[in-house]
Amino acid sequence: MISPDSPLRFCWLWLASALLVISSALHAQENTSITIGSGSVSGVYYPAGASICKLINKGRKQHHIRCSVESSNGSIDNLTQLQAQDIDIAITQADWQYYAYHGSGPFASAGAYKEQRALFSLYNEPFNLLVRSDSAIHGLPDLLNKRVSLGSNGSGDRATMNILMAQSKWDDDSFASTQALAGSHRAKALCDNQIDAFVAFLGHPNASIKEATQTCKAQLIPVVGKGVDNIVKRSAFYTYTTIPGGIYPNNPDSIKTFGVLSTVVTSTELPDENAYQITKAVFENFEIFKRLHPAFAHLKKQNMVKDGISVPLHPGAIRYYKEVGLL
Structure with missing residues (x-):
């Protein structure tokens, strides 16, 4: 039996604590969840969010990110929820993306949302x-x-x-x-x-x-x-x-x-690695993505990186785009 005052006992306690911290970190990594705010179920925003989630979840074993989509009242509601950190990603029209970032129009009372970051744009609405x-x-x-x-x-x-x-x-x-x-x-x-x-x-x-x-x-x-x-x-x-x-x-x-173009945005709260993996999931499965809804059929990667983007790109998305030569 190890004495209560033994240095060996303190070593074992330190090791157990360290293992607990490592285990907790790994568990957290395995259970990273993100939520996409979309629109009404009968619209296109909801299937757009579901399609993005499908591709993210396809690689869940590799990047440990689980994605879910929520219906909403649309663009302004999504941006409001994003700023309140109730969701992690928002699908929104390009105009309201701009107004929220600058705190103008319907976002005047809320003030400028300078933490907003873009991932990519989608289709014309x-x-x-x-x-x-x-x-x-x-x-x-x-x-x-x-x-x-x-x-x-x-x-x-x-x-x-x-x-x-x-x-x-x-x-x-x-x-x-x-x-x-x-x-x-x-x-x-x-x-x-x-x-x-x-x-x-x-x-x-x-x-x-x-x-x-x-x-x-x-x-x-x-x-x-x-x-x-x-x-x-x-x-x-x-x-x-x-x-x-x-x-x-x-x-x-x-x-x-x-x-107006629809866009996919997030905030600086989303870790760079997560933004990288989310962007990669869509662009590495691009032909699959285009087949998931008729509205996606004519999308072009090079346009999605710049068209309709009026706020800074997320660093994680920039990293992916530079890797594949889109930036």
Whole structure:
């Protein structure tokens, strides 16, 4: 038996403590979890987050990172949660990424979020205006005195609609009624004749638009005019774009509108190694990623590194991009 005062006993106690610390560190490494804030389940942000998680989890045994995706109200909600450290990664429109970083627009009261860091950008999101076939709506001006879903609170849809409304000096009282619907709820409300139209930034094809066009022959309407021209000219984020015809039933014609890139961002709280492994998981499995959703089909690696990125890249992402020659 080792005496309580024996130096050997203290050696064993020190060794046991050291092993406990090492074991705890290894256990923590094996159980690193990250959460991605996305959007409504019927939109594209949610499957985008799920696709990223799928590729991260594919290599979990090597990098010890487990990924999960959460639904949310969209861009602004995701950035708010990211800043509160409730999630680790946010999918957001490029414009709200910029506004959050600089503390402007809807983030003015929260102040500049200078800890925000970008990983990569994704696909272009057209601004969609979907209307009932009997609504007599043929463009933005026809929304006046109609029943309209302006987008859920905390979404890029609602924030962008506010900008468009300001161009015409409209407010919520300019409509017969307004709702703040998201996902499949807006398609159901449209077909149940509870609203005449809804607006949404969505990549295509989209489940809620498909539901409405199939169920009640809803129509995508061009989003053009002086107000849109002003927004595009004054912003580095918005560009003119076209929704191809034939994607949805009863919508054979191409639709002119404007759009913005979706981006994947995080913060300085994410360790460099984790950011490196997350970026690597997507780019090393790029062809698989492109097949996980039709909105990803035309992505190009070189564009994802720079387009729509208006905040600093995360050092971990930079490390990967330099390794493979993308930077």
